[in-house]
Amino acid sequence: MPAWSFPASTTPARPARSRAADRTWARMSITAWIGPPVRALFPRYFQTKRLPPRHEPNGHKHPMKTKIVNLLMLGLLVTFHAADAAADNVRAWAKAPVVPNKVKDACEPVRYAGQRLDPASYLGRRVDINFRAGLLKTFDVGAYLDSYGKNPKWPTGEYLGKIMQGLSRMYLYSGDRAVLARLERIVAEWRRLQDDTGWLGTTARFKSWDIWEHKYVLLGLVDYYALTGDEKALSAARKIGDLYCATIGPGLGDINQSGHWALGSASILEPMTYLYRYTGDPKYLRFCEYIVGSFESPTGPKLISTLTTGSKRVCDIEDTFAMRAAREVNFKGNGQVRNRSKGYEMLSCLIGLLRMYQLTGKPEYLEVAVNAWQDIANKRLYLAGSSGVDECFKDDHCLPAEASDGPAEGCVTAHWIFLSRVLFEVTGQPRYIETLENALYNYLLASQRPQDCFQSYNTGMNGAKTFQKHDVRGAVGKAPCCLTSVMREIARTPEAVWTRFAGGGLGVLLYTAGSMEETIQTRSGPLAVRLEMATDFPQSGNVTLRVRPQKPAHFRLALRVLAWAKHFTAEVAGQKHAGTPGQFLNLEREWKDGDAVTITMDLNERLAPGGASYPGHFALLRGPQVLTLVAGKGGEGKLAAARVKANVLPQLSTAANFLPSGWIGGQAYASTALAGADGCALIPFGDSSQAGVSKECRTWIRLEPGSGGSVPEAPSELKATALAGNRVQLSWKGARRNADGWRIERKRTDVGLWFHVKTTAPEVTSCVDDYVNVVTPGKTYTYRVAAFNAGGLSDYSNEATVTTPDVAVPTAPTNLKVTAISPTHLKLTWTDTSDTEDGFKLECKAGPAAEWKPVQGRTAANWTTFTDYGLEAGQTYAYRVRAFNTAGESEWSNEASISTLQSK
Numbered sequence: 001m002p003a004w005s006f007p008a009s010t011t012p013a014r015p016a017r018s019r020a021a022d023r024t025w026a027r028m029s030i031t032a033w034i035g036p037p038v039r040a041l042f043p044r045y046f047q048t049k050r051l052p053p054r055h056e057p058n059g060h061k062h063p064m065k066t067k068i069v070n071l072l073m074l075g076l077l078v079t080f081h082a083a084d085a086a087a088d089n090v091r092a093w094a095k096a097p098v099v100p101n102k103v104k105d106a107c108e109p110v111r112y113a114g115q116r117l118d119p120a121s122y123l124g125r126r127v128d129i130n131f132r133a134g135l136l137k138t139f140d141v142g143a144y145l146d147s148y149g150k151n152p153k154w155p156t157g158e159y160l161g162k163i164m165q166g167l168s169r170m171y172l173y174s175g176d177r178a179v180l181a182r183l184e185r186i187v188a189e190w191r192r193l194q195d196d197t198g199w200l201g202t203t204a205r206f207k208s209w210d211i212w213e214h215k216y217v218l219l220g221l222v223d224y225y226a227l228t229g230d231e232k233a234l235s236a237a238r239k240i241g242d243l244y245c246a247t248i249g250p251g252l253g254d255i256n257q258s259g260h261w262a263l264g265s266a267s268i269l270e271p272m273t274y275l276y277r278y279t280g281d282p283k284y285l286r287f288c289e290y291i292v293g294s295f296e297s298p299t300g301p302k303l304i305s306t307l308t309t310g311s312k313r314v315c316d317i318e319d320t321f322a323m324r325a326a327r328e329v330n331f332k333g334n335g336q337v338r339n340r341s342k343g344y345e346m347l348s349c350l351i352g353l354l355r356m357y358q359l360t361g362k363p364e365y366l367e368v369a370v371n372a373w374q375d376i377a378n379k380r381l382y383l384a385g386s387s388g389v390d391e392c393f394k395d396d397h398c399l400p401a402e403a404s405d406g407p408a409e410g411c412v413t414a415h416w417i418f419l420s421r422v423l424f425e426v427t428g429q430p431r432y433i434e435t436l437e438n439a440l441y442n443y444l445l446a447s448q449r450p451q452d453c454f455q456s457y458n459t460g461m462n463g464a465k466t467f468q469k470h471d472v473r474g475a476v477g478k479a480p481c482c483l484t485s486v487m488r489e490i491a492r493t494p495e496a497v498w499t500r501f502a503g504g505g506l507g508v509l510l511y512t513a514g515s516m517e518e519t520i521q522t523r524s525g526p527l528a529v530r531l532e533m534a535t536d537f538p539q540s541g542n543v544t545l546r547v548r549p550q551k552p553a554h555f556r557l558a559l560r561v562l563a564w565a566k567h568f569t570a571e572v573a574g575q576k577h578a579g580t581p582g583q584f585l586n587l588e589r590e591w592k593d594g595d596a597v598t599i600t601m602d603l604n605e606r607l608a609p610g611g612a613s614y615p616g617h618f619a620l621l622r623g624p625q626v627l628t629l630v631a632g633k634g635g636e637g638k639l640a641a642a643r644v645k646a647n648v649l650p651q652l653s654t655a656a657n658f659l660p661s662g663w664i665g666g667q668a669y670a671s672t673a674l675a676g677a678d679g680c681a682l683i684p685f686g687d688s689s690q691a692g693v694s695k696e697c698r699t700w701i702r703l704e705p706g707s708g709g710s711v712p713e714a715p716s717e718l719k720a721t722a723l724a725g726n727r728v729q730l731s732w733k734g735a736r737r738n739a740d741g742w743r744i745e746r747k748r749t750d751v752g753l754w755f756h757v758k759t760t761a762p763e764v765t766s767c768v769d770d771y772v773n774v775v776t777p778g779k780t781y782t783y784r785v786a787a788f789n790a791g792g793l794s795d796y797s798n799e800a801t802v803t804t805p806d807v808a809v810p811t812a813p814t815n816l817k818v819t820a821i822s823p824t825h826l827k828l829t830w831t832d833t834s835d836t837e838d839g840f841k842l843e844c845k846a847g848p849a850a851e852w853k854p855v856q857g858r859t860a861a862n863w864t865t866f867t868d869y870g871l872e873a874g875q876t877y878a879y880r881v882r883a884f885n886t887a888g889e890s891e892w893s894n895e896a897s898i899s900t901l902q903s904k
């Protein structure tokens with residue numbers, strides 16, 4: 001019996017599946033598709049009786065009370081099965097927002113409770129593992145709750161909030177009551193910990209990570225309210241919102257000066273839009289409008305103007321943390337600022353702006369997000385679908401991908417997917433699902449080790465990965481940010497498989513075995529439809545879609561045509577329809593129960609050139625999967641010797657018996673385009689997070705000499721001149737013929753390593769090195785340039801050296817004044833007397849006998865205000881300020897003091 005069988009298509013009514021049949025089905029599918037080694041790895045997982053979602057003909061959004069009454073009545077009849085039924089029936093969001101969006105979603109995900117991803121399919125397996133081994137096991141809710149307040153180094157609420165959003169969706173998906181119990185526990189503990197002012201943080205108030213952390217606490221609380229309708233959770237969320245409204249805003253504290261980086265604090269926008277939509281309280285909308293305005297305030301990151309009227313490059317958005325003093329202090333020693341253009345924080349703000357677009361209808365907010373997406377997709381996206389180095393966006397086409405480069409933070413990958421998904425839901429354009437698919441299959445899955453759901457923080461496309469659990473009690477390991485971002489995002493995969501169009505009809509976005517049930521609008525009224533997808537994609541490109549409307553009806557079924565597929569056809573009732581890559585193939589017809597759509601696509605096994613960062617290297621792709629080379633037995637040490645032949649069609653054949661026992665996934669290939677790779681095989685990059693073959697992988701493989709065209713000629717006459725503002729003008733001469741562009745490298749002479757800092761187009765033979773103001777005064781830098789194409793890098797030009805001019809120590813600020821704003825915060829203003837400062841340092845003295853202590857928080861050049869938060873009521877504070885730059889610090893300003901207001 002096939003594991004997936006369809007009832008006869010002539011069945012007039014929708015077939016009811018019995019629970020017993022479901023159990024049989026679950027057992028059958030596990031037995032049929034998952035081998036003994038995997039079962040041995042996850043004994044507990046496979047003992048769990050996981051049932052597919054129940055058939056719910058009338059679909060979704062029953063009011064909670066009705067359900068409870070129904071359950072009670074049912075309980076009288078069938079006492080024994082009532083609890084079981086409860087788990088299945090209450091699986092819908094209990095609360096919808098009370099404020100409608102001005103711009104409605106063009107597409108909405110289908111409800112979780114009606115969905116089932118086959119646990120033996122490629123995506124379904126990883127979703128289930130992420131749920132059982134990750135959300136329920138590796139992430140220890142108790143440990144994070146225990147650490148609350150005791151381990152202020154970690155903003156614990158961030159991790160719990162993200163995990164709550166993953167758990168709530170997996171509850172809807174699975175109906176597992178243990179998941180709900182976990183959520184209840186977090187909310188109960190948070191309500192106990194929240195103080196009278198509404199504060200529920202672990203770090204210093206309004207300094208450090210405080211606002212950022214509350215962002216996730218708010219997300220978790222509002223999400224829980226939407227799931228359960230528990231008014232106490234909403235009330236706890238309101239208290240946080242009220243505290244922020246009373247502390248930050250016009251005439252109050254400046255969000256950009258609230259301790260953490262401006263983009264980090266301002267990303268509270270997203271949950272505040274939800275708080276407004278679920279409460280209808282206009283003060284939360286006013287707060288959101290203040291946050292949006294703060295992006296362009298004198299202290300703000302200029303997020304909107306840079307991405308609409310400015311350069312439209314995300315790497316030009318400078319966060320306030322980017323003090324020049326910090327610029328030489330990053331851990332790579334390459335002179336680049338670590339915390340300029342932070343990816344995770346910026347993507348979070350863009351998601352908040354999209355929510356504001358939907359609330360207000362202001363098109364410029366959509367434009368900001370679309371332009372950012374476009375810039376990342378075109379100029380700074382790794383082949384495997386993520387972005388950023390050292391957590392930050394880099395210059396155009398600079399995509400170093402060695403593990404030691406620190407590429408693709410897990411949080412950036414997850415939020416890039418999140419942004420893509422929201423853009424799709426808002427616009428309905430399939431191109432956003434293309435970037436989502438690429439990131440999901442490749443970087444997202446590659447960053448989580450499926451054996452235990454430990455997380456890699458930065459993930460190299462070449463080299464070894466390091467996986468960590470993060471023990472919050474012992475503070476062992478780092479980056480629980482990535483652990484929780486990635487777990488949440490994998491849990492949301494079902495939102496991207498199918499879609500419901502606002503204008504009616506259903507869409508298939510990702511191809512994976514499973515089913516969904518949803519009620520859609522048709523010309524003849526609401527209609528329950530079940531779709532069943534049978535496929536072994538991405539192993540093959542053959543998909544059978546079974547359409548099962550409750551009764552025959554006319555509606556649109558849209559299939560996303562994968563942008564990389566050369567051939568895509570869908571056959572319905574003997575008629576073939578060809579798809580256009582990157583578009584929807586719309587099948588609009590009268591559907592009746594059991595209609596089958598047979599989809600055939602080629603996986604287009606192909607080579608991708610390495611661009612400016614890997615000229616003379618290629619990667620292999622198959623369908624949505626980037627492949628990476630790993631060494632098995634006998635292949636140790638061979639990865640570096642492997643070569644790719646660019647003049648050969650890269651036909652793949654299965655490398656039988658390559659994968660060791662315990663391996664999760666079954667794909668391993670040899671290729672006609674590979675040479676010198678004995679003992680090695682290509683596997684999906686998304687599977688490369690497993691041990692069992694060599695820990696190293698190699699995605700960018702060197703070209704076999706003579707197989708890929710000739711390298712361009714070397715450029716010459718490179719000149720470098722120091723400009724004002726610590727920038728360097730570069731120009732060179734070279735033949736454009738045969739060149740894809742120019743690669744500029746810089747070395748700080750005392751560090752000695754060359755870094756790829758810029759790439760220009762073939763026609764551009766001059767540029768300014770101003771990226772992140774890398775050039776520190778009084779330092780000597782050496783430049784060189786080379787042409788590149790897919791065949792490789794030319795010889796280098798001459799080297800040109802420049803020493804940047806020294807700057808003077810700044811003059812002292814004057815006229816320092818301090819004003820009391822509230823019992824807990826004060827505002828400082830001063831006059832900036834220098835043109836050369838990088839920022840200001842403030843000191844504070846609490847009470848007359850106290851010592852001067854540095855004020856926490858950050859400043860930037862030309863700032864003349866600062867808000868100090870988290871003070872005591874009725875206490876006298878004295879302040880002084882001085883300017884600094886790389887040459888030194890100015891004298892102190894005058895001292896100014898005042899008392900905070902008494903508490904009411």
Ligand SMILES: [Zn+2]
Nearest residue numbers: 409411481482
């Ligand atoms: Zn992270």
